[in-house]
Amino acid sequence: MLNFTLQKATIADWETIEKIEKTSDRKLYAPRVDKAEILHDITKNSVFFIVIETKKAGFVSYLIEPDGNIEFNGLVILPEFQGQGIAKAAFNKALETTNAKHYSLFVHPENKAALKIYTDAGFIIKSRLENRFGDGEPRLFMTLAHSSP
Numbered sequence: 001m002l003n004f005t006l007q008k009a010t011i012a013d014w015e016t017i018e019k020i021e022k023t024s025d026r027k028l029y030a031p032r033v034d035k036a037e038i039l040h041d042i043t044k045n046s047v048f049f050i051v052i053e054t055k056k057a058g059f060v061s062y063l064i065e066p067d068g069n070i071e072f073n074g075l076v077i078l079p080e081f082q083g084q085g086i087a088k089a090a091f092n093k094a095l096e097t098t099n100a101k102h103y104s105l106f107v108h109p110e111n112k113a114a115l116k117i118y119t120d121a122g123f124i125i126k127s128r129l130e131n132r133f134g135d136g137e138p139r140l141f142m143t144l145a146h147s148s149p
């Protein structure tokens, strides 16, 4: 597998995020579609580029909620880097660098690659919501609980 690093995004990176988002499948994933939304997310979330050599090949993002729960709300890798295990490794690396007792995320039930990544990381399907993001598509709500040491 190609080596990668995680690099924190800043608001100056919003166009790079937009370009990466635009490559994703609109049925299986609700991309951030406008500048204001992307800037809001970079400010409120922890957004990390998946950097391969010097190329920003994707990103993984999460939100630390007031109760300490961490919601993963973005995992995208450019098509030319898909199917190589990089997204899975990047997700796991981001997960390892956090220290919450409870994690959550939403994923489209037909997004097999994403579901595999999350299930392998220990996430469990809790419920199904038919129109969580207003795009008419269903989502699975998944959680991961870490027991206290």
Ligand SMILES: CC(C)(COP(=O)(O)OP(=O)(O)OC[C@H]1O[C@@H](n2cnc3c(N)ncnc32)[C@H](O)[C@@H]1OP(=O)(O)O)[C@@H](O)C(=O)NCCC(=O)NCCS
Residues within 6 Å of the ligand: 024, 025, 028, 029, 074, 075, 076, 077, 078, 081, 082, 083, 084, 085, 086, 087, 088, 089, 106, 107, 108, 111, 112, 113, 114, 116, 117
């Ligand atoms: C979701 C996404 C990040 C996955 O990227 P990827 O490069 O395919 O992921 P990886 O190669 O790291 O690993 C995917 C895993 O799913 C498996 N997989 C891929 N396609 C699959 C399919 N159709 N059915 C079952 N498993 C599949 C792979 O074999 C691999 O599992 P393994 O580790 O056991 O070998 C990528 O497709 C993407 O950017 N999609 C657009 C945005 C998106 O949908 N994000 C998810 C948000 S919830």
